[in-house]
């Protein structure tokens with residue numbers, strides 16, 4: 302069976318890698334990977350600047366999600382995995398121009414420790430009393446999807462939406478709490494509310510249960526985030542080294558796609574090619590356009606997935622230039638503070654491997670759903686803005702020894718209300734249309750591990766189809 306993979310980001314590359322594995326196990330599959338750009342990896346991209354590793358897109362992945370770790374083990378690069386330096390994991394929130402550490406016991410915006418919550422300057426007394434009252438929240442069946450902001454406001458009030466939910470979600474999704482679906486991005490919160498009513502009580506119960514399991518199993522805590530010594534690019538390079546070079550077509554944009562004789566006809570600038578099956582690993586809008594004449598509902602559902610754009614700007618300093626900065630991983634900035642920056646990571650603290658002891662890397666994140674216009678700024682304007690805001694917030698005034706700006710146009714899928722229903726309908730259509738699969742960050746999770754999972758599942762589906770056709 303000849304399979305076309307459209308898109309060479311981590312999702313498409315994972316599909317190609319797992320098709321290679323299936324071939325090695327005897328599945329009758331061949332593939333061609335089409336990538337419109339001149340390089341593979343999509344938004345996953347690392348630069349070597351002097352003796353520092355600088356990440357353009359993702360800088361790490363969640364350790365607890367297994368697919369990236371598994372892939373690294375299969376690729377033989379597990380020894381190069383590094384964990385985040387969690388002993389120094391303090392994250393600050395900018396409140397009225399001052400950096401306030403997130404209080405101990407805060408579990409993704411849900412407080413679980415009384416004294417740190419009572420003492421923090423992050424919340425007003427009104428919010429603290431509301432948090433105490435939240436313990437009495439009755440269980441509530443959730444019939445309709447709502448936004449994260451709506452749910453968090455019901456439990457803890459609007460200040461927690463502004464100071465925690467929004468900044469945390471802009472860090473992960475480049476989106477805001479008022480437009481992301483709680484069922485899609487925080488399904489555990491929905492479950493907790495249904496079972497316990499109070500999110501605080503549910504978190505405490507979950508933590509107790511988990512501690513008992515971990516104790517019984519002699520579990521050693523793992524770092525929250527993992528990355529690779531050589532940067533995230535190392536994963537891309539290791540995958541590419543295991544693919545068949547003749548089956549990769551760079552600088553080849555797929556222009557259109559049509560069903561023909563039970564298979565698919567793809568059009569590129571070079572002409573028309575026939576395939577038995579297709580795996581889409583592009584942003585949903587690209588798949589939507591190409592599938593318009595094939596299935597109107599599928600195309601419509603794909604076309605409704607919104608994306609946000611972002612910029613990352615990394616500045617290199619001497620370590621001594623940052624003496625005035627408070628120790629920790631960095632800080633998040635609520636929109637209400639009026640800055641253009643949304644978050645800053647002190648990379649040399651989070652991943653000391655990224656820079657030598659005398660150097661510091663400061664990575665700033667701008668854009669997101671609330672500021673798409675940021676892409677219109679020139680690199681010089683981005684740099685000037687970032688340096689101005691860094692000076693205001695942290696007091697850094699030194700001249701950086703390098704600045705690098707990366708732009709990501711409509712790269713982060715937004716899981717808005719109704720997303721899960723759309724994804725379910727897409728899944729139903731794909732069950733009917735067996736020789737079409739979909740992978741990508743809009744499908745089963747935005748992070749790198751979930752993208753790998755979608756590529757792997759698409760490859761396994763196609764291999765099973767090829768085996769069945771041969772039998």
Ligand SMILES: Cc1cc2nc3c(=O)[nH]c(=O)nc-3n(C[C@H](O)[C@H](O)[C@H](O)COP(=O)(O)OP(=O)(O)OC[C@H]3O[C@@H](n4cnc5c(N)ncnc54)[C@H](O)[C@@H]3O)c2cc1C
Pocket residue numbers: 307308309310311312313335336337338342343344345357358359360361362363553554555556582583584587611612613709712713740741742747748749750752
């Ligand atoms: C700034 C930023 C920071 C992030 N940080 C993290 C993080 O720290 N941890 C984490 O887990 N995740 C993070 N993410 C999310 C994660 O990196 C992405 O969701 C993931 O890398 C997306 O991979 P993908 O292959 O699905 O899509 P992409 O990387 O977007 O790849 C899609 C590919 O399809 C190609 N393409 C498009 N149209 C066509 C066509 N017609 N023909 C051929 N090719 C086409 C594109 O050129 C592109 O290469 C971050 C994302 C961004 C943007």
